[in-house]
Amino acid sequence: MGERESMEFDVVIVGAGPSGLATAIRLKQLAIETDREINICIVEKGSEVGAHILSGAVLEPRALDELIPDWQKRGAPLNTQATQDSFIYLTENSAHSLPTPLQMKNHGNYIISLGNFCRWLATQAEELGVEIYPGFAAAEVLYDGNDRVIGIATGDMGIDKNGNPTETHAPGVELHASYTLFGEGCRGSLTKTLIQKFNLDVGSDPQTFGIGIKELWEVSADKHNRGSITHTVGWPLDNHTYGGSFIYHLEENQVALGFVIGLDYQNAYLSPFDEFQRFKSHPSIRPILEDGRRISYGARALVEGGFQSLPKLFFPGGALIGDSAGFLNVPKIKGTHTAMKSGMIAAEAVFSALTAEPMPLEISTYAELLKQSWLWSELKTVRNIRPSFRWGLWGGIAYSAIDTYLLRGKAPWTLRNHADHTRLHKVTQSKKINYPKPDGKITFDKLSSVFLSNTNHEENQPTHLILKDEHVPMAINHPDYGGPEARFCPSGVYEYVEHQGKTRLQINAQNCIHCKTCDIKDPTQNIDWTVPEGGGGPNYPNM
Numbered sequence: 001m002g003e004r005e006s007m008e009f010d011v012v013i014v015g016a017g018p019s020g021l022a023t024a025i026r027l028k029q030l031a032i033e034t035d036r037e038i039n040i041c042i043v044e045k046g047s048e049v050g051a052h053i054l055s056g057a058v059l060e061p062r063a064l065d066e067l068i069p070d071w072q073k074r075g076a077p078l079n080t081q082a083t084q085d086s087f088i089y090l091t092e093n094s095a096h097s098l099p100t101p102l103q104m105k106n107h108g109n110y111i112i113s114l115g116n117f118c119r120w121l122a123t124q125a126e127e128l129g130v131e132i133y134p135g136f137a138a139a140e141v142l143y144d145g146n147d148r149v150i151g152i153a154t155g156d157m158g159i160d161k162n163g164n165p166t167e168t169h170a171p172g173v174e175l176h177a178s179y180t181l182f183g184e185g186c187r188g189s190l191t192k193t194l195i196q197k198f199n200l201d202v203g204s205d206p207q208t209f210g211i212g213i214k215e216l217w218e219v220s221a222d223k224h225n226r227g228s229i230t231h232t233v234g235w236p237l238d239n240h241t242y243g244g245s246f247i248y249h250l251e252e253n254q255v256a257l258g259f260v261i262g263l264d265y266q267n268a269y270l271s272p273f274d275e276f277q278r279f280k281s282h283p284s285i286r287p288i289l290e291d292g293r294r295i296s297y298g299a300r301a302l303v304e305g306g307f308q309s310l311p312k313l314f315f316p317g318g319a320l321i322g323d324s325a326g327f328l329n330v331p332k333i334k335g336t337h338t339a340m341k342s343g344m345i346a347a348e349a350v351f352s353a354l355t356a357e358p359m360p361l362e363i364s365t366y367a368e369l370l371k372q373s374w375l376w377s378e379l380k381t382v383r384n385i386r387p388s389f390r391w392g393l394w395g396g397i398a399y400s401a402i403d404t405y406l407l408r409g410k411a412p413w414t415l416r417n418h419a420d421h422t423r424l425h426k427v428t429q430s431k432k433i434n435y436p437k438p439d440g441k442i443t444f445d446k447l448s449s450v451f452l453s454n455t456n457h458e459e460n461q462p463t464h465l466i467l468k469d470e471h472v473p474m475a476i477n478h479p480d481y482g483g484p485e486a487r488f489c490p491s492g493v494y495e496y497v498e499h500q501g502k503t504r505l506q507i508n509a510q511n512c513i514h515c516k517t518c519d520i521k522d523p524t525q526n527i528d529w530t531v532p533e534g535g536g537g538p539n540y541p542n543m
Contacts, residue, residue, distance in 0.1 A: 004153060004171045009041045009131075010354055012151055012177035014138045014190060016044035017053060018114070018336045019322025020183035021121040022067055023343035023350075028128035030351040038354065040130045041175055043154060045137035047535040049122040050115035052514055054214060054298040054543045055336065056246050056256060057114040058082060058106055058229065062374075063340035068124060077116045079251050082106035083227030088284075090235040095284040102404055103331035103382065106229050111248045111256070113542040114336060137531035141190050142174060147197075148361065149317030151176040152190065157533055160460050178359060179350050180318040183343065186301045187516040189530050191324040200311035200320070205417035207326055208305040208386075210243070211517050213276045213490050214258035214543060215449075219292035224253045231333070236278045239393040241265045242386075245279055246333070247288070254295070255288065260333075262304060262389070263420040263488075263521050267430045271487040272517075273299075274435040277443040281436070289442050297449040298543050299490040299515040302335070303328045305417050307383035313370070314363045321346050329378060330386040331400070341375045381409030387417055424523045427482040446492040450511050454539035455491070457532055463509040464532035465493065465518065472526040473505035481523055488521045513538045 011027060013020040024040050031038040046052035059078065064071055071078070087100040122132055139155035151174060158169035182191050186209065195201050230247040237243050242262030249255050259276035280289060303309075303326040310327075313320050321343045328335035349366035353359055370376050384403050389396030403411060438444045467473070477483060478496060485494035485505065491513045495506045514537045519529035 004174050006174035006176055007041070009039045009175060009177045010179075011038065011040045011350060012175045012180045013040065013042045013183055014152060014181070015183035015185060015188070015322075015324075016042050016046075016049045016122055016132055016134065017118060017183055017185050017322060017339065018121070019324075019339040019343035020181070021118060021125050021343075022063065022340035023181055023183065023321055023347045024125045024130040025067060025121070025128060026344045026347035027351055028125070028130060030347065032128070036355065038351075041177075042125070042130060042132045043136045043138050043152065043175065044132065044134040045531055045534055046134055046537065047539055048134045049132065050119045051134070051539045052537055053115040053118050054212070054300045054540055055114040056212070056214070056248060056258060056333065057112050057336060058248065058334060059110045059112045059114075059117065060332070060334055060337040061108070061110065063337040063344065067340060067344060074124065075120070077120050078110040078112055080111040080227055080249075082109045082111060082229055084229065086228070086230040088230060088232045090232050090282055090284070092235050093283060095232075095282075101331065101400065103329070104231060104333065111227065111229065111250050113250070115540050115543050117336075135535040136173070137534040138184075138190055139172060139531050141193060142176070147316065149180050149315065151180055155531055155534060159462060161462060163462055166460070178354060179363060181321050181346060181350070182318065182324045183321045184324050186303050186323045187519055187529070188324045191320060194315060194318075194320070195311055198312070198315040200315065202312075204311050205305060205308045206419035207303060207309045208417045208420055209263045209301050209520050210260045210304050211263055211272045211299060211488070211490065211515065212258055212260045212302050213273060213299040214256060214297070215294055216296040216543060217255045217257065217289055217292045217294055218253055219255050219288060221253055223288050223292070224255065225249050226251060233393060235282065236275050237261070241267070241270070242389045242396070243275075247285075255292075260302070263301070263517065264418070264423040266423055266425045267433070268425055268427050268481045268484050269430050269433045269487070271433070271435065273446055273490040277438060278435060280442050286442055294444070294452065296541060296543055297452040298538055298540055299513055299517070301516045301520055304330050304386050306330055306386055307379040308414050309417050314366050316361050319346055319349075319363050319366050327375065327379065329382060331382045338375055338378065341373065342370070345369045345373055345375070384411055384413070384415045387415035420520055421523050421525055424481060424484065424521070426480050430482075446490065447511075450491045450513065453491075453513050454541070455511065455513050455537060456539070457510045457512065457536040459510055461533050463507060464530045465507050465509050465512065466528040466530060468526050468528060472524050474503065476524050477522070477526075478503065478505070485518060485522065485527070488517050490515060490517065494518065
């Protein structure tokens, strides 16, 4: 396959999301303050910074204020201040206002495109001398003979479906570093291997997740209310399924709306994509979109486990940052400020390690500094709210009110989390859901939606969606669970097809929008999501 070239850095960061970029900026700031030189490289699998970034998103600027206090003067794309909050309970034909929970009040926050925010952060990092390589997927963790992480290797380019080099073949590059930080986001493919190799999850609860599906719309001016933030719970979900919607009014008559469903849902017939489409048909939601135009579509898994699911954060030669570790504050529905803060704290720990004699094997001060920060107390205070929804919507709301207002987050107990894939019921215990056909105006099918995500993969490459055992789909998933892959995937990757009287699972890997839901929700844990060629996947313009 050819020799891999290698490059040497002080620090390599995997992923140009909020945590990775904040880490790089803070490290460079510390280097400048002490007149030191630190060489930092960020690798990003998206075709450009922001191409794979998807979030609601409402930004709490707390970490940004600390990292770049003059962000307004520097032109940060925080253009729409939150002006009003609504929290609504939906039934099939009606909408009822509820008091907005304390954590969901957004005074002082901004409605943003997280992709555009990351693009701006990347320019701040590059101005400080950080090297950013988009279009390169970190495909392998590199170790020395003592199992210390010494960097990563990017994936080979130009390999055909059968694993043979083509005429465009270029071997991957090894990026060596004193310390390697993993900011791959939710369910990172290398992070998974690190957690397993170093037993980082021993003593913590299983991580839990949700799937967030989002559309960006341009609506008529009379339907637009810049700065307005609405969240709904209830219909179309039943009271035992965690989830709800967001409707954020940005600038230029644009509305970001989406739906989040906890991946601990039980009904094998549930389709998160179709629940979102059904939600848009509600009599209080549909009028906002009528006469409007859908601009973009995307989906992404998000971490919901919180404080009790945080793994050990460091290991020989590196650490986990951002949502690779799981710093999302679920009751706030915000993870950007926490991801950035985790990166900033990691940067301070790494800087101390780089300047120590001798350099320590592990950056253990990262965990110590974290426990002294507002990030730690913020997550600890809300740790019981998401798990309380195991008692249903009203039980969760009631417990959350008691936890927030009476106990003030200081309950002497911690509610436990359970792995999402264990929660799915078999079809014999599940109720069929009849989803209406899309109308092509307000509601849509998966393939026309994927088209709007600008997803592209080189077709003649090995599939990045690997079945550990190719017999499992037809032996277990299809007969026992009704083929749930075809429903939990929001982009039509998995399809059960009939051929000559036989049913088989077909994987349309070119449709993959890198949401990672399949890796999480598959009841047999038979799907391994790995990185495709660098630059493949969605190309979100301003999600």
